[in-house]
Amino acid sequence: MDQYLPLYHIFYTAAKCGNISRASRELYISQPAVSKAIRKLEESLNTTLFKRNSRGVSLTEDGALLFHHVQDAFSSLDTAEQLLERKHSLGISHLRIGVSAIMCKYVLLPYLQDFIRLYPHVKIAISCQSTYQTLELLQERKVDIGLIGSPNSQKALDFFPVQSIQDTFVASETYLNNLSLRESDPNLFHTATFMMLDEENLSRQFVNDYFKLHDIELKNVLEVSTVDLLIEFAKIGMGAACVIKEFVRPELDNHELMELPLDIRFPSRKVGFAVLKENRELYPVREFLELTLQ
Known part of the structure; x- marks a missing residue:
């Protein structure tokens, strides 16, 4: 096809x-x-692209079809040239990050703040979705970097852990006091209302697997859509919320919430930034990773 590129330009014009x-x-x-x-x-494509008339030329059906795709191609080239010009003049580029909403709030923001300060002309796009969806977007090359929990398979990925996290259940002291007054059974697994994210959430699955491994069954489970709501519901005494301990550290320190005395300890997990191996050295992916790993 390379030998016909000048012909496509003439056809397009x-x-x-x-x-x-x-x-x-x-x-x-x-x-x-x-x-x-x-x-x-026309000979190479075995078709007629133009109809001649007294006023000039007009496209045939095949010509219109070809023009539609050629126009997109040349438009993409024009856009690429403009982006390169802007990048070279101002250092402007584009960084696409995939992350869950909760990781964005509690983990990504500090790194993002430092990166924007050092690279103010890099255009940043954030796609908020689950870890599974972020991994899919990485494989489809729709995001450049994903902030995720440690992946089970890292064949095509480089994973850079930045923080350890631990799951826990928290509740208000008032809720636990009221629960002890109305329930004679001291087993919290049977009496407490356990508020958790939906079954598709990675943290929920991790906790479920732990309970299954240790033959623990929760009698009362309330599914909540977001971690922020879990925390707020726990504060007002609706039940015990399954959260990341590091994300409720202020509430634990000021005794607004307390960890449930369940005599269990969930294993810690790693979260970090994942990139396709082939994209690790691309600008501005390389610069972002260097900053986060300092």
């Missing part, structure tokens, strides 16, 4: 102009050269 004469002036080549190039392209 002629289609835009609707006239061979105007196309030749825009291309700075003779009219016969334009006509010859179009005939050669």
Whole structure:
């Protein structure tokens, strides 16, 4: 196809102009050269691209189909040239980050703040979704970096851990006091209301697997849509919330919430930034990773 690229450019210009004469002036080549190039392209594609008339030329059905795709291609090239020009003049580039909403709030923001301070002209896009969806977007090359829990498989990925996290259940002291007054059974697994994220959430699955491994069954489970709501519901005494301990450290320190005395301890997990191995050295992925790993 490479040998026909100049022909596509001539075809594209002629289609835009609707006239061979105007196309030749825009291309700075003779009219016969334009006509010859179009005939050669038509022969290579075994079709007719233009209909000739007294006012110039118009596209055939096949010509219109080809023009639609060629126009997209040349438009993409124009956009790329403009982006490169902006990048070289201002250092502007584009960084796409995939992250869950809770990780964005409690882990990503400090790194993002430092990066924006050092690279103010990099355009940043944030896609908020689950870890599973972030991994899919990485594989599909729709995000450049993903902030995720440690992946089970790292064949195509480089993973850079930045923090350890631990799951726990928290509740208000008032809730636990009221629970002890109305329930004679001291087993919290049977009496407490356990508020958790939905079954598709990675943290929920991790906790479920732990309970299954240790033959623990929760009698009362209330599913809540977000971690922020879990924390707020726990504060007002609705039940015990399954949260990341590091994310409720202020509430634990000021005794607004307390950890449930369940005599269990969930294993800690790693969270970090994941990138495709092939993209690790690309700007500005490389710069972001260097900053986060300092």
